Amino acid sequence: MTKLNYRSDVTVQAFRTSAMDYDVTAAARVSTIGGDSLDADRPTEGLINYLVRDRHGSPFEHTSFTFYIEAPIFVAREFMRHRAGWSYNEESGRYKELAPTFYVPARERALIQEGKPGAYEFRNGSDAHFARMATNMLAAYSEAYECYEDMLKAGIAREVARMVLPVGIFTSFYATCNARSLMHFLSLRTRNEASTFPSFPQREIELVAEKMEQHFAGCMPITHAAFEKHGRVAP
DSSP states (O other), X not given: OXXXXXXXXXXXXXXXXXXXXXXXXXXXXXXXXXXXXXXXXXXXXXXHHHHHHTTOOGGGGXXXXXXXXXXXXXXXXXXXXXXXXXXXXXOOTTTSOOOOEEEOOOTTSOOEEEEETTEXXXXXXXXHHHHHHHHHXXXXXXXXXXXXXXXXXXXXXXXXXXXXXXXXXXXXXXXXXXXXXXXXXXXXXXXOTTOSSOOOOOHHHHHHHHHHHHHHHHHOHHHHHHHHHTTSOOO
16 A cells, blocks of 8 residues: 655745736836836836726736646646636646645644635634544545555556545646736635735635745735735736
């Protein structure tokens, strides 16, 4: 029996970035000053605040972020609901044997849902809740992966054998976006009291979003500050 690996974290690595605040202001200014927009010494903060506040979004599309991400399949499936301004490539269970790495929430993860769909909150579970959750997850993962390996050893195709695996198994993928599409993603996949339109994301995709936002803020600090100032609404 193959030894299983368990994680309660996600991996987000900036693979390639071409994104600066200047990219936005140069693209915005070309409409009024043409080639003089290439002057990097022109001020940026006031113009970026104006663009975000009044939701002139196209200048933010002249940027690019590519992230390498490792996360459970259920996170990847939520992620790929975001299509406008995003491109993806993911590892394939048809072409490779999937590694035995599975997601188990950390102890501090809220476990108990209260309320009805669209108006619910989560609260922390007891030690007994956590123990039951972890015990059942580990048992299910172990049995599922044992069945997966058994089918592969019998010569059954990977694309068929993978059907038994749960959405808690890890996958890896590349995600490429621009600053505009990234801000839209962050507005939906993070919970922040400063948001004009509150969002209630699942905690696991929020873990990914938080790491992406750290990189975004470091590369485009003026744009990120404007995003925060104007209610975390994508322009």
